[in-house]
Amino acid sequence: MSKTIFDLSDxxxxxxxxxxTGLVIPRPIGWVGSRDGSGCNNLAPYSYFNLVAxxxxxxxxxxxxxxxxxxxxxxxxxxxxxxxxxxVDESLTGAMHASSEQFPPDVDEFKQVGLxxxxxxxxxxxxxxxxMAVLECRVNxxxxxxxxxxxxxxxxxxxRLHVDDDVLDGTRIDHQRLRAVGRIAGTTYxxxxxxxxxxxx
Ligand SMILES: Cc1cc2nc3c(=O)[nH]c(=O)nc-3n(C[C@H](O)[C@H](O)[C@H](O)COP(=O)(O)O)c2cc1C
Numbered sequence: 001m002s003k004t005i006f007d008l009s010d011x012x013x014x015x016x017x018x019x020x021t022g023l024v025i026p027r028p029i030g031w032v033g034s035r036d037g038s039g040c041n042n043l044a045p046y047s048y049f050n051l052v053a054x055x056x057x058x059x060x061x062x063x064x065x066x067x068x069x070x071x072x073x074x075x076x077x078x079x080x081x082x083x084x085x086x087x088v089d090e091s092l093t094g095a096m097h098a099s100s101e102q103f104p105p106d107v108d109e110f111k112q113v114g115l116x117x118x119x120x121x122x123x124x125x126x127x128x129x130x131x132m133a134v135l136e137c138r139v140n141x142x143x144x145x146x147x148x149x150x151x152x153x154x155x156x157x158x159x160r161l162h163v164d165d166d167v168l169d170g171t172r173i174d175h176q177r178l179r180a181v182g183r184i185a186g187t188t189y190x191x192x193x194x195x196x197x198x199x200x201x
Contacts, residue, residue, distance in 0.1 A: 018185075021047075026182025026190045030061045030135075031096055033084040033117070033126045034076035036105065041117045041126045042072045043099050043109040045088065047183045048151075057158035059085055059135055064151050072105045077154055081139040082123035085156075086131035090179040090191045097187065122159045132167050132178055136160035 008016050021027065030049030034042045048062035063074040070078075077083045088096045095113040103109055110117040116129035120136040127134040137156030145151045167178045175192040182190050 021183075022185055025184050028180070028182050029088045029096065030059065031086040031088050031092075031099070031128060031131070032061060032073045032077075033086060033110075033128065034073050034082070035080060035125050036072070036076050037079055038106075040106055041108045041110050042076055042105075043113075043115070043117075043126070043128065044071070044073050045096050045100050046073070048153075049085070052155070057161075058140065059137060059156050059158055060153055061085070061156075062145075062151050062153045065149055068148065070152075072103075074152055074154070075105070076125075077139060078142065080124065082120070082125045083137050083139075083154070083156060084120055084123065084125045084127035085135040085137060086128035087133040087135075087178070088181045089132050090181055090193070092128070092130060093181050093189055096181070120160065127162070132164040132180075133173075134162040136162075 006019065008020075011019070027047040028049055030046045032044055032046050036042065046061040046063065050060055052058050052060050063071045065071070073083070095115055098113045099109045103112060108117070110126065110128070117126035118129045119126055123136045123138060125136070127136070135158045137158055140155040140157045143153045143155070145153065163173070167174050179191045179193045182192075184190055
């Protein structure tokens with residue numbers, strides 16, 4: 001087997017991104033709902049997203065800062081300390097992808113892509129009512145990466161969890177029914193309902 005070794009600092013940004021995100025797959029998608037100071041809702045997908053602990057319940061997402069620009073989700077989360085993470089299933093993939101367009105800060109992406117915004121129970125940020133599951137989060141800390149800063153990692157305490165009863169059995173999730181979507185690359189996605197196999201134990 002022959003392998004190519006990369007020093008990532010030698011690569012152009014787009015090549016570094018394609019290489020790394022092509023390898024760590026599928027990447028789960030956190031559909032970040034937030035609200036700005038004037039009450040305008042914001043929604044955008046982030047696949048630098050994951051759970052990092054169940055005790056304490058903690059999720060992360062990371063927002064890049066292209067040309068130093070602070071994305072709307074990050075600006076809102078920095079200002080309010082609150083956000084939601086809606087889980088994307090197959091039926092919502094088109095709307096999720098459409099919500100990644102760079103809309104001006106005063107545009108409500110929920111309305112743009114035809115979704116219903118509902119305010120969280122414990123936080124003032126909106127979530128996607130059509131989603132099968134939602135995590136309500138309060139900021140634990142925000143870690144800036146790079147010098148100058150090129151990305152910010154948001155750690156959130158998960159303070160509420162909403163799960164549709166159709167995918168729930170007590171505290172267990174039926175992943176076949178959830179049909180959660182992960183990103184492979186570009187416009188290619190995968191769901192938890194296909195490509196499954198069991199390891200022999
Ligand atoms: C599936 C998917 C995943 C994405 N993941 C990220 C991510 O992890 N970090 C990021 O900065 N942008 C990510 N993007 C791009 C943002 O969604 C896009 O920049 C969006 O306009 C940000 O919106 P906002 O300014 O309202 O936060 C992703 C886009 C898609 C379609």
